[in-house]
Amino acid sequence: xxxxxxxxxxxxxxxxxxxxxxxxxxxxxxxxxxxxxxxxxxxxxxxxxxxxxxxxxxxxxxxxxxxxxxxxxxxxxxxxxxxxxxxxxxxxxxxxxxxxxxxxxxxxxxxxxx
Amino acid sequence: xxxxxxxxxxxxxxxxxxxxxxxxxxxxxxxxxxxxxxxxxxxxxxxxxxxxxxxxxxxxxxxxxxxxxxxxxxxxxxxxxxxxxxxxxxxxxxxxxxxxxxxxxxxxxxx
Numbered sequence: 001x002x003x004x005x006x007x008x009x010x011x012x013x014x015x016x017x018x019x020x021x022x023x024x025x026x027x028x029x030x031x032x033x034x035x036x037x038x039x040x041x042x043x044x045x046x047x048x049x050x051x052x053x054x055x056x057x058x059x060x061x062x063x064x065x066x067x068x069x070x071x072x073x074x075x076x077x078x079x080x081x082x083x084x085x086x087x088x089x090x091x092x093x094x095x096x097x098x099x100x101x102x103x104x105x106x107x108x109x110x111x112x113x114x
Numbered sequence: 115x116x117x118x119x120x121x122x123x124x125x126x127x128x129x130x131x132x133x134x135x136x137x138x139x140x141x142x143x144x145x146x147x148x149x150x151x152x153x154x155x156x157x158x159x160x161x162x163x164x165x166x167x168x169x170x171x172x173x174x175x176x177x178x179x180x181x182x183x184x185x186x187x188x189x190x191x192x193x194x195x196x197x198x199x200x201x202x203x204x205x206x207x208x209x210x211x212x213x214x215x216x217x218x219x220x221x222x223x224x225x
Contacts (some may be wrong), residue, residue, distance in 0.1 A: 042217035043158070043202060056212070091157055098211035101148065105157035 004106030006092050012112045018080040021109045023092030024073055031095040033103065034067055034077050038088045049075065082113045117141060118205050118216035126222045133190040135201050135219050140184070143208020147179055147186045150202040152218065158202055162188060193223040 005024040013019055025032045033048040047057040052069045060067070064083070069075040079086055089110050093103040119138045127133045135149075146165055150158035164170045164177040164186065176189040186205075190197055200220050204213035 039217075043215040045212060045214075048212065101146075101163045102160035103158070103213065105159070108157055 004092055004094050004104055006090075006106040006109050008109060009107060010110045010112075012114065013082055014114050015083055016081045017113075018078065019082045019086075019111060019113075021077040021090050021092075021111070023075045023077070023106060025075070025092070025094030026096075026104055027073070029094035029096050029104070031098060032069060032075050033093040033095075034075070035091040035093065035105075036088045037091060037108075043091070046077070082111075084113045087111055087113050116216070117207070117214050118203055120201075120203050120216035120219045122217060122219060124220040124222050126224060127193050129193060129195060129223055129225050131193050131223075133193045133197065133221055133223065135188040135190075135203075135221065136185060137187065137203030137205075137216055138185045139203075139205045141205070141207040142181075142184065144181075144184075144205045145208060146206035146211075146213075147177070148204040148206075148213060149175075149177060149186075149188045150204060150215075152200045152202060154199070190221075193221075195223050195225055197221060198223050 007022045030051050034046040035043050037043045046059045047067045048055055049069045067077045089108045091108045092106040117140050149162040151161045152158040162175050162177040164179045167179050167181050170177045174191045178187045200218040202218045203216040206213050
């Protein structure tokens with residue numbers, strides 16, 4: 001299996017623009033997680049899905065952020081409008097179950113908002 | 115107080131020495147504890163997990179858990195330059211299967 005796939009790997013945009021990050025989980029994994037990592041705050045959970053249904057979005061920082069999972073093999077995280085403080089590395093991870101010890105992380109998307 | 119606390123470092127040790135990384139957590143009901151390694155520009159990867167008080171060894175790595183004192187540590191014996199990375203502590207709070215991560219400790223192993 002190719003592992004979790006994220007695109008784009010790098011994104012540079014200007015303040016106010018819409019940003020869409022994409023994730024393809026490992027086939028057969030029922031759980032999908034979106035994380036954000038910054039030096040100041042570390043690795044934070046934004047939202048997670050179970051069988052395409054959002055379960056906990058309490059980590060989503062504000063209404064500018066939205067996430068969807070239209071099917072088992074695709075999820076998006078959208079920021080509209082983007083702000084410089086959104087600059088971070090965004091990781092997608094998947095798991096076959098919550099009892100699995102590890103989180104299977106994708107390579108991340110490095111976002112820079114100017 | 116952040117739920118999972120780590121010294122950001124960097125912790126610098128010479129090659130061959132023992133590196134000791136520490137983590138404290140605030141929720142006494144926490145049940146599961148994890149150490150992830152993250153190389154610069156890469157994603158985190160799990161290297162150890164521990165559920166019970168005491169020590170758990172895996173090769174050069176030893177995880178130590180003390181629930182009464184609410185800390186978990188990672189020892190790396192015979193440290194190698196390839197161990198240079200950021201080490202993230204993660205804790206599943208009581209009743210949750212979702213890990214909360216610390217900010218990580220940067221480890222530098224110099225030849």
